[in-house]
Amino acid sequence: MSSEMKQIITEIYGEPKYYEFCKNISKGEGKVTNLVDDLFQECILILCECDEKIIFDLYQKRHLLFYFGKIVINQWNSSSSPFYTNYRKTL
Numbered sequence: 001m002s003s004e005m006k007q008i009i010t011e012i013y014g015e016p017k018y019y020e021f022c023k024n025i026s027k028g029e030g031k032v033t034n035l036v037d038d039l040f041q042e043c044i045l046i047l048c049e050c051d052e053k054i055i056f057d058l059y060q061k062r063h064l065l066f067y068f069g070k071i072v073i074n075q076w077n078s079s080s081s082p083f084y085t086n087y088r089k090t091l
Helices: 003-014 016-026 030-049 052-060 064-077 082-088
Strands: none
Touching: 003 030, 003 052, 003 064, 016 030, 016 064, 030 064, 030 082, 052 064, 064 082
């Protein structure tokens, strides 16, 4: 992972909007609201696995939060997502 990518990931950790997005998606689900941290970490992992060029481009255009939001929504709602398979399916 390049130093620029590490800087972007570090910035995501420091920006509350990203975590809040995960929190808002999981709201109202009762038992699963304690999975916010896991959802956030899983989405960060997916970002780290993406092509760095795409992430840089999204970051420079200030579209990274939107992209992250789509990852969160897909992870939360899709029954075939890694997050669902690893965390929600067992509840």
